[in-house]
Amino acid sequence: MHELAITQNIVDIVLKEAPDRKVKNITIVIGELAGIIEDSVRFCFDLVAADTSVKGAALTFQRVPARIRCNQCDFEFKMDNGDWACPRCGNLGGQVIQGRECYVESIEVEDN
Amino acid sequence: MKVKIVKNILDANDQMALENKKFFDAAGVLAINIMASPGAGKTSLILKTIDLLGLPVAVIEGDIASSFDAEKVGAKRVPVVQINTGGACHLDAAMVRKAVKKLSLKGARLLFVENVGNLVCPADFKLGESAKVVVASVPEGDDKPYKYPGMFSAATAVVLNKIDTLPVIDFDMRRFKKGVHAVNAAAPLFEVSCKTGEGLDSWIEWLRKLAN
Numbered sequence: 001m002h003e004l005a006i007t008q009n010i011v012d013i014v015l016k017e018a019p020d021r022k023v024k025n026i027t028i029v030i031g032e033l034a035g036i037i038e039d040s041v042r043f044c045f046d047l048v049a050a051d052t053s054v055k056g057a058a059l060t061f062q063r064v065p066a067r068i069r070c071n072q073c074d075f076e077f078k079m080d081n082g083d084w085a086c087p088r089c090g091n092l093g094g095q096v097i098q099g100r101e102c103y104v105e106s107i108e109v110e111d112n
Numbered sequence: 113m114k115v116k117i118v119k120n121i122l123d124a125n126d127q128m129a130l131e132n133k134k135f136f137d138a139a140g141v142l143a144i145n146i147m148a149s150p151g152a153g154k155t156s157l158i159l160k161t162i163d164l165l166g167l168p169v170a171v172i173e174g175d176i177a178s179s180f181d182a183e184k185v186g187a188k189r190v191p192v193v194q195i196n197t198g199g200a201c202h203l204d205a206a207m208v209r210k211a212v213k214k215l216s217l218k219g220a221r222l223l224f225v226e227n228v229g230n231l232v233c234p235a236d237f238k239l240g241e242s243a244k245v246v247v248a249s250v251p252e253g254d255d256k257p258y259k260y261p262g263m264f265s266a267a268t269a270v271v272l273n274k275i276d277t278l279p280v281i282d283f284d285m286r287r288f289k290k291g292v293h294a295v296n297a298a299a300p301l302f303e304v305s306c307k308t309g310e311g312l313d314s315w316i317e318w319l320r321k322l323a324n
Contacts, residue, residue, distance in 0.1 A: 111113050
């Protein structure tokens with residue numbers, strides 16, 4: 001539940017990139033393991049963006065599934081439902097190779 | 113018009129954490145971020161560690177409200193600053209930066225930063241620490257690594273506190289260890305009781321190695 005801080009950072013990043021442009025859309029990439037709740041960011045966004053030039057911008061979320069490399073057999077697999085067990089050898093656990101992403105990918109601004 | 117950005121959302125915090133780290137390096141002090149759920153024994157571990165370590169330390173206490181923890185640490189005649197986040201569920205690098213200005217780090221080798229009790233948010237906010245220690249405790253149950261993989265995977269070391277309660281609590285040690293190992297094969301696990309002192313010797317030894 002640190003989405004307020006997350007959302008404040010999103011707005012700060014966008015305002016820095018486009019201080020004097022009307023922002024129509026913000027695309028945010030969030031990994032499955034980043035622990036960020038889309039609905040909470042949307043809720044916070046209206047509060048944080050009020051009185052700024054990003055007010056009213058749409059938010060597009062691109063979710064990145066988690067991928068794990070098994071500690072035991074090196075098999076790479078997509079994590080299903082938070083399950084760390086390797087589907088090939090059954091070992092529980094591995095390295096996260098994808099799924100912690102948390103960044104502002106791009107913005108769509110009104111043409112000057 | 114589309115403008116490509118690709119900027120980490122926590123970049124501002126990461127940058128400030130990096131500055132904090134430089135500041136600590138220059139002061140010759142190693143910061144340790146202590147994270148756990150409320151009541152796991154973060155403060156108890158810090159108090160016991162101060163008694164046993166035999167090295168000069170300083171402490172930053174993070175809580176939503178109150179200064180109970182800072183008073184307990186202050187009673188040990190150790191430099192301490194309390195941060196009250198006023199509702200925020202985690203410490204961030206800016207809070208630590210502000211707190212450290214009020215703290216005498218002179219001679220200190222280790223700086224313990226006790227985070228807000230929470231197994232979710234603190235894992236994502238770097239503070240400038242050299243090690244993250246996650247404290248779990250037996251009464252919380254053996255399922256915590258499975259339920260909070262983000263926190264346990266971020267740990268440099270895991271401390272399991274309150275092992276003196278094992279005889280009266282259904283806690284499957286094998287299941288707990290398996291869960292920690294699944295998300296973090298590298299972190300050492302210290303089984304301790306801050307009440308009886310059991311197991312603290314290997315934790316202290318690990319800290320001494322870290323400080324050297």
